[in-house]
Amino acid sequence: MVTGHLSVAFMAKARWPRAAFVALLVATILPDLADFVLPQGTQCRTSCELYTHAVPAVLVLAALMSALAWEIWHRRITALLAGGLVVLHVACDFLTGFKPFWLGGPPTGLALYRYQGADFAVEAAMSTIGWVVLRRSAEAPRWAVHPVMLMALLAIQAAFDFWQRGGLKFL
Numbered sequence: 001m002v003t004g005h006l007s008v009a010f011m012a013k014a015r016w017p018r019a020a021f022v023a024l025l026v027a028t029i030l031p032d033l034a035d036f037v038l039p040q041g042t043q044c045r046t047s048c049e050l051y052t053h054a055v056p057a058v059l060v061l062a063a064l065m066s067a068l069a070w071e072i073w074h075r076r077i078t079a080l081l082a083g084g085l086v087v088l089h090v091a092c093d094f095l096t097g098f099k100p101f102w103l104g105g106p107p108t109g110l111a112l113y114r115y116q117g118a119d120f121a122v123e124a125a126m127s128t129i130g131w132v133v134l135r136r137s138a139e140a141p142r143w144a145v146h147p148v149m150l151m152a153l154l155a156i157q158a159a160f161d162f163w164q165r166g167g168l169k170f171l
Contacts (some may be wrong), residue, residue, distance in 0.1 A: 001096040003157040004123045005029050007130025008088060010144065012081055014137035020078045021141055023069040027085035030061050031093075046133060049099045053090060054101065062086035116161040127153040 009024040023129035026033070035052040050164040051057050073079075090101055096119055098111035128150065135145040143149065 001092045002123060002158075002160045004092055004096070004126040005032070006153065007126040007128075008085060008092065010130035010134040012085060013144075014070060014134045014140065016077050016081060017137060017139040018075060018077055019081050020069065020073045020075065021144070023065075023073060023078050023082045024085060025147055026113045027065050027069070027082040028089060030065055030086050031058060031089045034061060050103060053093060053099055054102055054105075055090065058087055058090050116164070120157055120161050122155045124154055127157065 006025060008030040009021070012024050013019060013021050029053045034057075035049060038051065052061070055065040062083040065086050066079045070076075070079035071083035093099070094101070094109045096110065096112040098107050098109040098113070100107050101109075112122060131145065131150045131153065134140045
């Protein structure tokens with residue numbers, strides 16, 4: 001899941017407008033950011049997700065994100081949501097990914113990444129719903145609800161699906 005994670009932050013911001021939007025956006029993708037900074041060798045690509053997406057790792061990342069959000073914004077709602085969104089990342093990844101979510105566990109998930117069309121449809125729908133929900137909220141940031149933002153989210157998802165599979169392979 002790529003832009004689907006960001007849509008969860010959009011919905012959280014709509015529901016809790018006092019929460020710092022930057023913290024919510026970072027929290028929703030923090031396990032992927034952590035995965036990105038790990039060594040990128042072939043040995044790591046098969047096992048590094050255990051350090052970023054397995055339940056113990058996600059709980060540690062959630063605690064760190066909550067502490068960082070509290071330290072920067074001093075808002076309880078921001079700190080709590082930031083931690084919760086890191087944990088919710090795993091649930092979202094279950095839809096699109098196929099990876100071990102606990103130490104010693106088998107890879108699980110619906111593996112929509114294998115099917116570009118299905119993955120794009122799910123993530124585009126999530127992105128659109130998140131964008132519409134935030135757009136209808138009273139205190140939405142103008143940059144986030146501009147139509148260009150929705151087009152950018154959809155373009156990013158399309159580019160990711162294209163890159164992930166090395167070309168077009170729909171269902």
